[in-house]
Amino acid sequence: MGKSRFEVGEAEKHSLTVDWDMVMKRILIEVDDQKIADEFHYSPGAKKFAFDVGSQEVHKVEVGVGMMRWVFGRKISVLVDGRPAQSPSAGK
Numbered sequence: 724m725g726k727s728r729f730e731v732g733e734a735e736k737h738s739l740t741v742d743w744d745m746v747m748k749r750i751l752i753e754v755d756d757q758k759i760a761d762e763f764h765y766s767p768g769a770k771k772f773a774f775d776v777g778s779q780e781v782h783k784v785e786v787g788v789g790m791m792r793w794v795f796g797r798k799i800s801v802l803v804d805g806r807p808a809q810s811p812s813a814g815k
């Protein structure tokens with residue numbers, strides 16, 4: 724995945740950044756440039772980060788690090804209110 728940025732919210736907009744370093748096995752999650760998580764994940768198992776974004780307009784965000792698949796690495800998923808998040812640059 725590398726580094727991806729997502730926009731969360733309609734009227735109250737927030738910037739969500741997910742940075743997955745496959746070599747160092749490090750995940751950095753930031754909302755509006757504030758760290759939510761900064762961890763190394765060496766276990767082959769899956770891990771999920773769940774948190775709320777916003778104060779007036781609250782959204783449930785989940786960032787999932789999938790199980791290690793030998794050839795393909797890990798799948799990173801980002802859900803906002805249970806739906807896959809779309810990067811602003813998607814489709815451009």
